[in-house]
Amino acid sequence: MNILKFATNEELNEAASGIIVSLVQTNPRAVLGLATGSTPIGIYDSLIEDYRKGRVSFRQVTTFNLDEYVNIPEDHPERYLNFMKRHLFDHVDISPEKAHIPNGNAADLDEECRRYNRLLEDAKQIDLQILGLGHNGHIGFNEPDLSLNSGTHVVKLREQTLQANARFFESIDKVPTQAITMGVGTILKAKMILLVVRGAAKAETVYQALRGPITTNIPASLLQTHPHVVVLLDSEAGRLFDEYDNV
Numbered sequence: 001m002n003i004l005k006f007a008t009n010e011e012l013n014e015a016a017s018g019i020i021v022s023l024v025q026t027n028p029r030a031v032l033g034l035a036t037g038s039t040p041i042g043i044y045d046s047l048i049e050d051y052r053k054g055r056v057s058f059r060q061v062t063t064f065n066l067d068e069y070v071n072i073p074e075d076h077p078e079r080y081l082n083f084m085k086r087h088l089f090d091h092v093d094i095s096p097e098k099a100h101i102p103n104g105n106a107a108d109l110d111e112e113c114r115r116y117n118r119l120l121e122d123a124k125q126i127d128l129q130i131l132g133l134g135h136n137g138h139i140g141f142n143e144p145d146l147s148l149n150s151g152t153h154v155v156k157l158r159e160q161t162l163q164a165n166a167r168f169f170e171s172i173d174k175v176p177t178q179a180i181t182m183g184v185g186t187i188l189k190a191k192m193i194l195l196v197v198r199g200a201a202k203a204e205t206v207y208q209a210l211r212g213p214i215t216t217n218i219p220a221s222l223l224q225t226h227p228h229v230v231v232l233l234d235s236e237a238g239r240l241f242d243e244y245d246n247v
Contacts (some may be wrong), residue, residue, distance in 0.1 A: 001210065001224070003245075007237035009042055010196065012232050014194060017046035019230065021056045023128055023192075028060045033129030033187070034088075035066050035140075036080045039196050044088040046066060051092045052139055058094040065188075066131075066140040068104040070154065071177035078168045079104075102152065102180040113152040113180060120152070121188055129190035133197045136160045137205050137218035141181035144217045149209040151184025154178055184222055193229045195220070200236040207240040229240075 008011040020043075026032050036042070050056050057142045068080045073186070076082065081101045089099055100119055106112035120126075131139050136158060142148055157165075157177055164171040197206045209220035210231065216222075223229050234239070 001226075001229045001231060003210070003233065003241060005233045005235060005241065008063060009233055009234055012196070012198075013042035015051060016043040016194060016232055019194060020047060020128060020130075020151045021050050024056050024058065024061060027056070027127065029062070030127045031064070031123050031125065031153070033066065033126040033182070033190055034063050034084065035130045035132050036083050037132050039132035039198055041087055043196065047088065048091045058092045060098075061094060062098045062127060063094065063122070064182070065101040066129075067181040068102040069176035069178050070104040070109065070180060072176050073093070073148070074105065101119060102182075103174075104178075104180050109180065110156050110205040113154065116152040116180070116182075117186075126186075126190040128192045128194060131193060131195045131220075131223075132204055132218055133195065133202055133209065134204060135164050136208050137220045139184065139187060139220045139223070140180060142184050142187075142219045145220060146216060147214050148185075148219060148222075149183045151183040152180060152186065153183055155175060155181050159222055168197045173198060184219060187194075187225055188222065190226075191228065193223060193226055195223060195229060195230070195231045197237040197241055198234045200239065202237050203239050206231075206233065206237055207244075212244070 029155045065080060102116050103112050136144055141155050143155055147219055157179060162175045165175050169175050209218050214221045214224050
């Protein structure tokens with residue numbers, strides 16, 4: 001596991017986008033696993049800038065998003081499909097048919113999970129998976145539990161997750177209480193994982209996830225079992241690594 005800390009968010013964004021651009025330059029047909037939320041927005045901005053400057057093309061790239069809310073209005077700005085269009089897809093040359101996101105409004109959610117699993121299986125393996133980190137240690141929407149699902153599944157969101165996501169909605173009552181998420185098993189099959197964590201509020205969680213015991217109570221701790229994880233931290237999120245590890 002390679003843990004890197006950055007003094008500024010700009011430096012972090014450029015480092016992350018540089019890793020992604022280098023991969024796509026080397027493998028134009030790369031399969032990317034994408035994330036939503038506030039954490040990756042700056043990275044997507046950097047990728048758009050790289051695309052506009054002619055440094056990279058996403059025309060042959062395939063993408064899979066980690067998750068999507070269940071029963072969120074199709075025109076809602078926080079629907080993850082709309083988020084991805086707004087922050088990346090509408091600004092680069094990715095083919096819409098190659099950009100995959102679970103359909104949280106499907107009539108049969110179990111079948112939708114099976115469909116998404118089949119798409120992932122057909123893709124063979126994600127080359128690079130971007131991850132953020134939930135305040136309770138979740139990755140994707142894989143919440144702490146006694147056991148974790150391997151494949152795509154429907155999950156009931158924990159109260160802490162609802163509270164954290166309430167800032168994106170009119171009130172906490174408007175936050176969807178369920179989501180479809182890629183399973184931890186699928187995430188761990190990626191060739192490379194890029195974990196990005198920002199902010200002092202997640203300093204304790206990221207330190208426990210990466211330095212504490214491996215436990216399903218902190219799903220991100222399972223990343224310790226992966227052979228190729230790159231962790232990008234801003235100075236606030238990385239403060240405990242400064243204190244204890246001298247990263």
